[in-house]
Amino acid sequence: MRKLRDILPEERPAEKARRLGIASLDDQELLALLLRSGCSGQDVTELSALVLDLEPRREGLLGLLHNSMQDYMRIRGVGEAKALQLVAIGELSKRIWRREAAKNLTAAFADPSICARYYMEALRHLEQEELHAAFLDTKLRLICDRLLSRGSVDSSVVSVRELMIAALRARAVRMILIHNHPSGDPRPSKDDQKVTAEIQEAARLIGIPLEDHIVIGDNAYYSFKEWGLL
Template sequence: MTEAKTMKELPEYDRPYEKCVHLGPQALTDPELLAVVLRTGTRGSTSVEMAEEVLNLSRDREGLLGLHQLSLTQLQSIKGIGKVKAVQLKCIGELSKRIARKSAKRGLSLNHPQTIADYYMEQLRHEEQEQLFCMMLDTKNHLLGEEMIFKGTVNSSLVSPREIFLSAVSYHAVGILLIHNHPSGDPSPSEADLDFTQRIKDAGELIGIPLLDHIIIGDCKYLSFCQEGIF
């Protein structure tokens, strides 16, 4: 990177805004894209250098993925980023998740685990805690609704079948799908996952609202209990 400390000292083709105008946003690096959002740097640091600090702030997941993990307080720890810029960066992260979710919804088919995983992937793969969702289906496998049942550690002692099936009954569902995430990024089921899923499957058969699948979301990976033949 050039030693210039203000954008005006940079050649025009190196200034993110001008570069975007002439070449399009796809020509910008990740720091340059964020620099356009940040607009201005601070004394002794360009907006691109400030953006690089943001991208390096998350220890576990450096880069753009880190935006989803960073709090307003963490963002404001960077010199030159106040509350307004911190909020803008958080909104960029949330906007990207919603765009991805809207796009995935177009191809959502409740008969195909891949499309269900795609639908939840951007929403869940960045979460630091496990979240359990229940999708309620009608007789034609159309989605009646979805609810987050639990946030924390998904296991048989903390999530009871009663909570799940009360939601299913309220939607007049004839079948359910469960989705939860593994913050580790590895979607392999734990013993607690297996035990919990079996309890829900047994309860569903007894009540007459079968569990059709349980999908675990990892980091750009997923596991379907149905596809894997686990039940």
């Protein structure tokens, strides 16, 4: 693990970026430049290495999209302020990625595979379930997205009323539900089916039909529409 005191001044992240350009920095150096300072017992380069190694299965930088404050606070010396800074970097990266992905959509969400691909990377590594609603226009293009709940998807935590209000405010014509299964298996549970039925009926009553419910697994998805459940 590199330590800041062992790096020549001209090779430290800020100076290296000034000399050679920002693209010359490796992942650890780039993260160190963003964090600017370390924390108790370790300098910024050591902290950056620990952050990137926190979840090996997420391949370094991918962890920034998915790690929580509690994950970062497992690192010795990392308190709430530094953990908040790290999740803010991840959230900013996620929003940039999502907006760029939306801008580059070449087809509408009429095809479940396109919708699943759009949400796959953001949801497949999460350690708890998230339920999203995608609000669509007349051509089934994405208008906007709303996070409905975190935790198990069941009717006790999903507010159908708030969902319908959000759909009306977005001037949606149709909507799609999307949620993930941390197990990696996208097959729907009984609770998934129950929530889908409740939202389908409410959506029908206000005239904004539920187009599909897509469950994201690990590089796999389940579409209620494709399986004839909608």
